[in-house]
Amino acid sequence: MTDAGRELVLGLGVGGAGSAGREERGRRDLEVAAAAMRCGSSPEPSMRLALLPMAPTLGFPWPSENRHLEASTRGFDVNRAPSCGASAWGAYSAAGADDEQEDAGAAGAAVSSSPNDSGGSFPMDFSAHGERGPSDAAQGGGSRGSDEDDGGSARKKLRLSKEQAAFLEESFKEHSTLNPRQKVALAKQLNLRPRQVEVWFQNRRARTKLKQTEVDCEYLKRCCETLTEENRRLQKELAELRALKTVHPFYMNLPATTLSMCPSCERVASTSAPAANSSAAASAATPNAGGSIAAATAAPPERRPSSFAALFSSARGFPMAAQPETQAPSS
DNA sequence: ACCCCGCACGGAGTTACATCA
DNA sequence: GATGATGTAACTCCGTGCGGG
Numbered sequence: 001m002t003d004a005g006r007e008l009v010l011g012l013g014v015g016g017a018g019s020a021g022r023e024e025r026g027r028r029d030l031e032v033a034a035a036a037m038r039c040g041s042s043p044e045p046s047m048r049l050a051l052l053p054m055a056p057t058l059g060f061p062w063p064s065e066n067r068h069l070e071a072s073t074r075g076f077d078v079n080r081a082p083s084c085g086a087s088a089w090g091a092y093s094a095a096g097a098d099d100e101q102e103d104a105g106a107a108g109a110a111v112s113s114s115p116n117d118s119g120g121s122f123p124m125d126f127s128a129h130g131e132r133g134p135s136d137a138a139q140g141g142g143s144r145g146s147d148e149d150d151g152g153s154a155r156k157k158l159r160l161s162k163e164q165a166a167f168l169e170e171s172f173k174e175h176s177t178l179n180p181r182q183k184v185a186l187a188k189q190l191n192l193r194p195r196q197v198e199v200w201f202q203n204r205r206a207r208t209k210l211k212q213t214e215v216d217c218e219y220l221k222r223c224c225e226t227l228t229e230e231n232r233r234l235q236k237e238l239a240e241l242r243a244l245k246t247v248h249p250f251y252m253n254l255p256a257t258t259l260s261m262c263p264s265c266e267r268v269a270s271t272s273a274p275a276a277n278s279s280a281a282a283s284a285a286t287p288n289a290g291g292s293i294a295a296a297t298a299a300p301p302e303r304r305p306s307s308f309a310a311l312f313s314s315a316r317g318f319p320m321a322a323q324p325e326t327q328a329p330s331s
Numbered sequence: 332a333c334c335c336c337g338c339a340c341g342g343a344g345t346t347a348c349a350t351c352a
Numbered sequence: 353g354a355t356g357a358t359g360t361a362a363c364t365c366c367g368t369g370c371g372g373g
Contacts, residue, residue, distance in 0.1 A: 199363085
């Protein structure tokens with residue numbers, strides 16, 4: 001998602017050309033998609049869901065204050081045999097990363113496979129794990145591996161505990177993507193397999209995008225309604241002008257400068273109307289000249305943007321452009 | 332410098348399972 | 353208890369970027 005903010009908040013060394021590129025690509029895709037959904041030139045701030053708070057408000061304990069969570073994560077294990085040494089989490093030291101010895105497959109591969117991994121930028125206070133599930137070492141490295149090494153059925157649905165989900169959620173608020181090291185660290189802390197963490201983040205990103213898409217759809221729907229209303233109004237206005245012409249045909253013979261244009265046309269009556277405008281008005285005034293919709297949509301294209309801009313310029317309310325009632329020229 | 336290959340990753344779509352009404 | 357709806361973990365496929373040969 002769009003997050004300069006997130007980048008700031010993150011500051012996790014997710015940086016590096018590689019992952020930055022990848023993240024950028026992901027963001028770009030999302031934003032392009034979202035932008036495509038949004039009303040084009042609208043300067044209005046997009047209706048973004050606050051799905052990724054810029055700043056953690058729940059005190060997600062990345063640095064050191066996660067000890068209370070450590071306690072809470074200690075019996076997490078609903079899916080696997082509990083790891084016994086959970087209490088021995090040591091500070092996750094980037095430089096050290098000594099705890100990665102066991103996960104040579106995981107962290108080692110992660111580190112080597114991730115040119116972007118800025119080495120231990122993951123600020124979580126991971127305690128050195130005592131020991132891990134037997135499958136972890138094997139699983140960790142093969143981040144794309146399936147669960148077959150779980151010993152059980154290949155596709156046993158495992159429900160994450162509330163604590164695990166909450167922790168992952170908080171982590172996701174911090175950064176919606178993980179580098180391999182972060183993934184492994186999170187997996188350790190939650191006593192999950194790195195693959196599970198990876199899948200959870202993938203699914204979570206998908207859900208976020210889905211929700212954002214729904215919001216964008218709602219926004220577009222409202223844009224459409226507004227435009228429909230605007231169209232109705234313009235047609236009515238046109239009909240009134242035609243009627244006016246029928247009743248007072250001499251108006252059409254007056255110099256353009258003396259014509260009082262409809263205020264919603266955003267035209268200054270004193271300026272001489274361009275020929276195009278006059279011709280447009282004339283053509284519109286012509287009986288059966290292209291029908292009402294054609295006439296209405298035949299407005300000079302260069303004027304549409306301002307109209308649209310006015311249409312969508314105010315926030316959230318999608319108010320119509322200021323539209324004083326069409327005043328029939330008196331006298 | 333260019334191309335090819337393997338690898339890792341993420342997104343999109345789908346499947347399978349757990350939960351709930 | 354059976355059933356359909358819903359949520360979501362896990363999977364597959366595909367595209368992309370990167371590093372190495």
